[in-house]
Amino acid sequence: MSQNPILRRCIACKKVLDRKYFLKVTRDFQNGVVFSGGMGRSAYLCPTESCFEEALKRKRLQKSLRCDIHSSVFNMLQKQLNTCIDSDTEA
Numbered sequence: 001m002s003q004n005p006i007l008r009r010c011i012a013c014k015k016v017l018d019r020k021y022f023l024k025v026t027r028d029f030q031n032g033v034v035f036s037g038g039m040g041r042s043a044y045l046c047p048t049e050s051c052f053e054e055a056l057k058r059k060r061l062q063k064s065l066r067c068d069i070h071s072s073v074f075n076m077l078q079k080q081l082n083t084c085i086d087s088d089t090e091a
């Protein structure tokens with residue numbers, strides 16, 4: 001039995017992929033914007049610099065989650081992104 005992938009769309013480039021390839025940002029109803037877990041509206045983003053830039057410049061996260069995104073959230077997102085890119089190049 002193969003599991004069906006759960007498809008999600010990147011908020012920046014609109015590419016549709018299995019959600020495991022995306023960075024997930026959730027607007028948790030208690031804890032605000034979180035990166036892992038959380039209950040509430042979620043946005044998905046490719047772990048690439050270009051999609052991060054697009055999301056940042058065009059306020060895609062704000063629109064997708066329908067709330068203000070603190071700059072610290074983008075800083076954390078960029079850190080996660082760098083971790084992804086580093087592990088890719090070292091492999």
Ligand SMILES: [Zn+2]
Binds near residue numbers: 011013014046051
């Ligand atoms: Zn993307």
